[in-house]
Amino acid sequence: MALTRDQIATRVAQEFKDGDYVNLGIGIPTLAANFVPNGISVMLQSENGLLGMGPNPTEEQLDADMINAGKETVTAVTGASIFSSAESFAMIRGGHVDITVLGAFEVDVNGNIASWMIPNKLIKGMGGAMDLVAGAKNIIVTMTHADKHGNSKLLAECTLPLTGVNCITKIITDLAVLEVKNKAYYLLERAPGVTVEEIKEKTAGELVVPDNVPEMQF
Amino acid sequence: MAGFDKVVTSYADAMAGLNNNMTIIAGGFGLCGIPEGLIAQIKTMRTTGLTIVSNNCGVDNFGLGILLEDKQVKKMVSSYVGENALFEQQLLNGELEVELTPQGTLAEKMRAGGAGIPAFYTATGYGTPVGEGKEVKEFNGRPYILEESITGDFAIVKAWKADRYGNCIYRHTAQNFNPMAATAGKVTVVEVEEIVEPGELDPAHIHTPGIYVDRVILGTFEKRIERRVLAK
Numbered sequence: 001m002a003l004t005r006d007q008i009a010t011r012v013a014q015e016f017k018d019g020d021y022v023n024l025g026i027g028i029p030t031l032a033a034n035f036v037p038n039g040i041s042v043m044l045q046s047e048n049g050l051l052g053m054g055p056n057p058t059e060e061q062l063d064a065d066m067i068n069a070g071k072e073t074v075t076a077v078t079g080a081s082i083f084s085s086a087e088s089f090a091m092i093r094g095g096h097v098d099i100t101v102l103g104a105f106e107v108d109v110n111g112n113i114a115s116w117m118i119p120n121k122l123i124k125g126m127g128g129a130m131d132l133v134a135g136a137k138n139i140i141v142t143m144t145h146a147d148k149h150g151n152s153k154l155l156a157e158c159t160l161p162l163t164g165v166n167c168i169t170k171i172i173t174d175l176a177v178l179e180v181k182n183k184a185y186y187l188l189e190r191a192p193g194v195t196v197e198e199i200k201e202k203t204a205g206e207l208v209v210p211d212n213v214p215e216m217q218f
Numbered sequence: 219m220a221g222f223d224k225v226v227t228s229y230a231d232a233m234a235g236l237n238n239n240m241t242i243i244a245g246g247f248g249l250c251g252i253p254e255g256l257i258a259q260i261k262t263m264r265t266t267g268l269t270i271v272s273n274n275c276g277v278d279n280f281g282l283g284i285l286l287e288d289k290q291v292k293k294m295v296s297s298y299v300g301e302n303a304l305f306e307q308q309l310l311n312g313e314l315e316v317e318l319t320p321q322g323t324l325a326e327k328m329r330a331g332g333a334g335i336p337a338f339y340t341a342t343g344y345g346t347p348v349g350e351g352k353e354v355k356e357f358n359g360r361p362y363i364l365e366e367s368i369t370g371d372f373a374i375v376k377a378w379k380a381d382r383y384g385n386c387i388y389r390h391t392a393q394n395f396n397p398m399a400a401t402a403g404k405v406t407v408v409e410v411e412e413i414v415e416p417g418e419l420d421p422a423h424i425h426t427p428g429i430y431v432d433r434v435i436l437g438t439f440e441k442r443i444e445r446r447v448l449a450k
Contacts, residue, residue: 047321048247049394056447064250064441065390071248072447082390084397084425085247085273086329089322093342117347122306123318125298130348131322134341165345 001193002145002174003216010035011216012101012142012172016042023047023092023132025102026070028142032101043077045097047128049088052080069128092128093135100136102129104143106158109183109205111168113141114160126163133164145173145202152204154178154185175199177216184208189216224384224434225413229259232407232435236265236372239292243328243370244272245399248301249281249444251392253376253409255437260374261285271295271368273324273395278302280442289313295368297321301444320348323365325398330367332401332430337366373403376439377426380410381417384431385424393425400426409437 003011009031016022016036023045024030036042044053046068053068054075061075068074076082091097104115113133116126133139146152154171171178176199177189184206190199192215200207226232233256236242242260246252257276260268261284268291275294276283285291286304293315300306308314319327320342330338339362343349353364375396378389386408388396400406408426413436 046391048250049391056449058449062443062446062448063390064443065392067248067250067391067444070445071250072445073443074447076390082393084393085321085325085395086398089325093322093340112345122300122309124300125296125318126320126348127298128321130320130346131342134344135322162346 001191003191005031006035007218008142008172008174010218011177012140013037015099015140015170016040017098020098021045021051021096023097023100023136025129027103029101029103030070045088045091046074047088047092047132049083049085050074050076050080051091052077054080089128089131092131095135095137097136099138099140100132101140101142102132104141104153105160106153106155107141107168107171107180108155108158109180109185110157111166111180112158113163113168114158115163117161119161129163133167139168140170140172141168142172145175145199150202152202154203154205156205175202187213189214191216222383222428224428224431225382226433226435229255229435232256232409232433233259233263233372235405236260236263238265239267240265240371241269241271243368243373243399243402244270244282245375245394245396246272246274246281247391247394248274249276249442251376251388251394251396252276252281253374253437254439255435256374256407256409257282257284260290261288264288264290266290267292269293269295271324271328271370273297273321274301275299275305276302277444278304286314293317295319295324297324318348325395327365327368328395328398328402331369332398335367337364339364368402370403371405373399373406375400375406375408377408377410379412379414379419380408380431380434381414381419381428382434383416384408384428384434385419386410386426386431387419387423388425397426400430405432406430407433407435409435411437411439
């Protein structure tokens with residue numbers, strides 16, 4: 001069975017190591033904050049200038065001057081720091097953020113990602129996504145394996161305008177965990193009950209399948 | 219105004235000298251940390267043909283969005299726009315031009331502009347539509363694009379507290395783009411929640427030193443929240 005959004009987020013959170021500084025994009029990536037494994041501490045970076053983002057506030061804690069990059073009201077955890085946008089992107093561009101998790105419309109075997117613009121639709125902008133994919137040490141893309149019409153989002157070559165080139169190393173979808181290298185997708189894990197055949201069918205770029213593909217463990 | 223005293227008492231004085239077709243650099247992220255009274259003054263002045271450099275363009279009827287109502291804005295330089303219907307309409311009609319700029323590049327363009335650095339190389343945007351037509355140079359085997367810095371005729375900034383000399387501190391994430399904007403204006407105007415006497419702020423805790431600031435005005439703020447989300 002394909003994973004739910006919460007299950008994808010749970011699998012994403014398994015990638016976090018104790019002491020990681022992590023930037024989570026909007027959508028499924030943000031949900032990963034709810035599933036950080038026991039015994040692991042991570043510090044969430046919000047690119048509007050907050051390192052150590054906490055949960056949304058109570059009515060009493062609500063403060064118009066405390067928001068995250070999605071413009072939602074948030075709190076700061078103990079040990080947080082707050083700084084300017086230039087400082088925030090110095091952390092990002094300088095490679096100091098350990099893991100960035102973001103969504104995408106398409107990825108390809110060259111590690112390219114398209115996530116911000118669909119031509120002939122209203123273009124709202126890239127926000128911090130281009131800086132994040134150019135700067136983070138370890139970028140994880142999380143998305144559904146195929147669109148709602150069944151078309152693969154894991155392509156040989158992206159068709160949409162790019163967010164960044166040669167930057168994606170790992171992809172976690174509702175069907176599989178894959179690594180991008182040597183111009184191919186290497187299948188690492190499959191969702192419980194999902195067959196290798198289904199993953200093959202929904203992966204447009206070259207897929208390398210080892211003899212044994214373990215199921216994800218939750 | 220005497221010596222280092224930057225305080226002005228009217229919004230007309232705060233924005234005096236703003237003319238049609240000028241470039242304004244504005245602090246703020248969404249509706250957080252925006253100079254509400256200075257934006258309202260620009261609306262009152264009916265200045266047109268403006269280029270506004272700001273991460274976002276407010277919402278319908280609040281923030282920079284109010285400057286769209288009388289078509290005062292010719293061009294926005296932003297990383298993320300379109301939270302407002304009027305913006306979308308003017309963009310589609312060709313009445314408004316938008317230069318989409320990655321958020322970190324935008325912050326660095328302001329910072330570099332204020333620091334006298336005309337351009338810088340960054341990996342951000344290489345191989346994407348943002349990099350098209352820009353010079354590419356390799357450093358240590360990786361390609362980077364050349365991005366030019368930005369300065370403005372005016373910078374409009376929102377700070378929490380300032381002393382009369384223009385030394386500013388910001389509150390929480392209302393800091394965002396404000397410190398860079400403050401450095402990048404030929405005339406930098408700061409609207410604050412509280413004005414204190416010199417010496418009341420710890421010199422080591424100043425975010426924006428007064429040297430960057432030309433005018434300080436005491437404002438009142440609605441501080442509208444764009445996405446009010448409470449703990450479940």
